[in-house]
Amino acid sequence: xxxxRSISAALLVIAGSVGGAQTLETTFRTNGQTVQxxxxxxxxxxxxxxxxxxxxxxKELGGGKKIAVYDDLSYGTxxxxxxxxxxxxxxxxxxxxxxxxxxxxxxKGAAILAxxxxxxxxxxxxxxxxxxxxxxxxxSPDPERGTWVVANGATTKLKRLPQVGMxxxxxxxISPGGGVMGISLTEKDKRLVVEDVGEESGAAxxxxxxxxxxLAVGGQEVTDLEALTKLIERRRVGEEVEVSIERKDEKLTxxxxxxxxxxxxxxxxxxxxxxxxxxxxxxxxxxxxxNSTVGGPVLDxxxxxxxxxxxxxxxxxxxxxxxxxxxxxxxxxxxQAGVK
Amino acid sequence: MAQGKRPFIxxxxxxxxxHDLDVIQQxxxxxxxxxxxxxxxxxxxxxxxxxxxxxxxxxxxxxAHVTSGVGKEFTVIFEDGRKLKAESLGLxxxxxCAMARIIEPGTYPFIELDRDDTAKLGDWVYALGHSGGFDKxxxxxxxxxxxxxxxxxxxxxxxxxxxxxxxGPLFDLNGHLIAxxxxxxxxxxxxxxVPVREFLKNWDGLTKAEFIGEGPFAKKPEKGxxxxxxxxxxRPGGGLDIEKVGRESPAExxxxxxxxxxLKMDGTExxxxxxxxxxxxxxxxxxxxxxxxxxxxxxxxxTLRLGxx
Numbered sequence: 333x334x335x336x337r338s339i340s341a342a343l344l345v346i347a348g349s350v351g352g353a354q355t356l357e358t359t360f361r362t363n364g365q366t367v368q369x370x371x372x373x374x375x376x377x378x379x380x381x382x383x384x385x386x387x388x389x390x391k392e393l394g395g396g397k398k399i400a401v402y403d404d405l406s407y408g409t410x411x412x413x414x415x416x417x418x419x420x421x422x423x424x425x426x427x428x429x430x431x432x433x434x435x436x437x438x439x440k441g442a443a444i445l446a447x448x449x450x451x452x453x454x455x456x457x458x459x460x461x462x463x464x465x466x467x468x469x470x471x472s473p474d475p476e477r478g479t480w481v482v483a484n485g486a487t488t489k490l491k492r493l494p495q496v497g498m499x500x501x502x503x504x505x506i507s508p509g510g511g512v513m514g515i516s517l518t519e520k521d522k523r524l525v526v527e528d529v530g531e532e533s534g535a536a537x538x539x540x541x542x543x544x545x546x547l548a549v550g551g552q553e554v555t556d557l558e559a560l561t562k563l564i565e566r567r568r569v570g571e572e573v574e575v576s577i578e579r580k581d582e583k584l585t586x587x588x589x590x591x592x593x594x595x596x597x598x599x600x601x602x603x604x605x606x607x608x609x610x611x612x613x614x615x616x617x618x619x620x621x622x623n624s625t626v627g628g629p630v631l632d633x634x635x636x637x638x639x640x641x642x643x644x645x646x647x648x649x650x651x652x653x654x655x656x657x658x659x660x661x662x663x664x665x666x667x668q669a670g671v672k
Numbered sequence: 673m674a675q676g677k678r679p680f681i682x683x684x685x686x687x688x689x690x691h692d693l694d695v696i697q698q699x700x701x702x703x704x705x706x707x708x709x710x711x712x713x714x715x716x717x718x719x720x721x722x723x724x725x726x727x728x729x730x731x732x733x734x735x736a737h738v739t740s741g742v743g744k745e746f747t748v749i750f751e752d753g754r755k756l757k758a759e760s761l762g763l764x765x766x767x768x769c770a771m772a773r774i775i776e777p778g779t780y781p782f783i784e785l786d787r788d789d790t791a792k793l794g795d796w797v798y799a800l801g802h803s804g805g806f807d808k809x810x811x812x813x814x815x816x817x818x819x820x821x822x823x824x825x826x827x828x829x830x831x832x833x834x835x836x837x838x839x840g841p842l843f844d845l846n847g848h849l850i851a852x853x854x855x856x857x858x859x860x861x862x863x864x865x866v867p868v869r870e871f872l873k874n875w876d877g878l879t880k881a882e883f884i885g886e887g888p889f890a891k892k893p894e895k896g897x898x899x900x901x902x903x904x905x906x907r908p909g910g911g912l913d914i915e916k917v918g919r920e921s922p923a924e925x926x927x928x929x930x931x932x933x934x935l936k937m938d939g940t941e942x943x944x945x946x947x948x949x950x951x952x953x954x955x956x957x958x959x960x961x962x963x964x965x966x967x968x969x970x971x972x973x974x975t976l977r978l979g980x981x
Contacts, residue, residue, distance in 0.1 A: 353821055355820065355821045356793055359686075360686050360794060362830045369688075477700075478697060478700035478814060480697050497815075499814075501811055502810055502811045505809070595835075597834050600835070618832060620860050620861070646804070647832055647833075648834045
């Protein structure tokens with residue numbers, strides 16, 4: 333469908349000039365304000381049980397003046413009254429300077445106490461009492477397609493704003509995507525020669541150049557493409573592998589971060605989550621999100637928490653950790669972090 | 673035909689209570705099973721789209737940019753994983769309508785069309801499709817939305833679509849088909865569909881496998897671009913000796929082999945290589961040709977579809 337984008341733009345212009353189109357006012361659209369206000373009872377639940385994770389940084393104003401600005405990193409899910417917040421780990425970057433907003437309050441000095449790399453979830457602890465944790469819907473089966481869901485869509489300093497949608501697919505595992513180095517190779521005299529290096533690929537960042545000869549990956553010698561494929565496909569996107577190369581009789585060892593092979597669909601999906609696969613189990617919905625609006629709770633019309641958003645996968649798919657898995661994950665992380 | 677009552681929620685500017693939201697949710701859940709059963713993934717080999725079955729014999733509606741031509745063969749996959757052979761019938765190149773049919777005889781789950789064109793601006797709708805291709809574990813992907821813009825040959829909804837959804841169905845709250853997914857805008861909530869009335873207007877030509885209109889969504893096959901993939905030599909006493917069969921060519925796929933003797937194409941006796949070339953010049957990609965040949969002294973007849981040069 334992507335190939336049709338330029339065409340559709342042209343068609344829209346032509347049709348627009350002819351006129352005669354009936355258009356629904358923005359406020360009455362699925363995520364228009366009037367429609368969203370029908371979800372107000374759920375929004376009030378969201379207001380208290382969701383968090384906004386930010387990083388404080390000082391911005392120079394000139395003349396020696398500085399002000400603190402807050403960049404949104406991710407959203408969070410309130411799991412306990414005394415300040416246990418879960419969020420998407422890979423969006424946090426270095427742990428310093430985290431600030432968490434819950435309701436109308438801002439909590440400084442938030443600490444990352446535990447991380448689960450499989451689920452990509454971090455436990456962030458803030459110094460708080462009397463918070464309202466989510467009510468996990470652990471007693472129900474997976475929500476079926478066509479179930480309304482509400483998540484934090486945008487946020488102001490004082491108010492969480494809802495974004496609505498529906499459960500859209502079956503709960504399932506998302507297998508880890510095999511990583512790619514971002515190079516093309518040819519076999520020459522039983523040696524692997526780098527033909528081309530993809531722009532912005534892990535290989536390019538590590539400094540691999542066309543003409544280099546690939547000797548070993550992860551400490552294992554490679555002489556043909558098949559063996560190389562086998563070595564790489566078991567590794568996840570984001571993992572680093574040690575790559576030995578020969579360049580003009582010189583041997584070099586470089587660390588290459590494996591990237592993801594992007595598809596046409598990805599190029600039309602805006603800011604999707606960098607880590608979007610390799611989850612043991614997810615539920616899926618169609619709430620529009622981006623990489624920094626993931627990590628908050630997904631609520632049903634009763635305000636119960638069906639799960640926690642964990643990845644914006646593409647233009648029409650958002651993944652959430654199901655309530656049951658979130659419960660056991662939270663218990664595990666709390667034990668690991670030594671919080672009750 | 674029973675079209676079901678128009679849900680009251682569609683005549684409200686916006687839902688304003690829990691009850692209203694429950695009504696929308698209940699309509700979607702009630703009509704989803706039948707809608708899902710009739711929705712298929714169209715596997716073209718080098719890409720995928722979606723489609724929806726609209727008759728028990730297996731007539732399918734999809735998008736012209738998915739089938740991309742008349743008489744193309746492909747596989748359709750139902751949500752339960754059942755795979756069936758299908759071929760494209762007609763298409764409308766200017767508006768992105770296409771029809772196809774399941775070739776294998778059987779009775780298939782199908783859905784009703786909104787024949788009376790009852791869909792109105794603001795109606796609640798849902799989109800189904802095999803987003804990004806068939807995924808058995810995930811199943812069909814549902815997206816909720818409203819009709820946000822209506823034009824002659826296009827309706828726009830805020831149900832987000834992606835590659836692989838093209839050709840898939842847009843349903844009203846009664847589970848009737850109102851449009852087929854066509855294309856997207858740059859913003860996520862901008863998604864364009866071809867209304868069912870565009871299909872109904874062209875129904876005859878679509879069922880007769882006609883290539884209708886000219887436009888951006890499908891390119892008419894050009895005469896002279898047809899490709900067979902044979903290397904031949906004149907043969908004393910008539911017919912042509914087949915010397916070479918191109919790898920992956922339509923001739924090879926039809927089972928032709930070097931050493932076969934080609935006697936006739938579409939009933940015309942072949943006397944020279946040039947004559948065969950002249951006959952092929954009148955053909956376009958996807959045209960069917962009937963070939964008669966001798967293999968080990970035995971006559972054989974093959975029909976195949978030409979490729980593109």
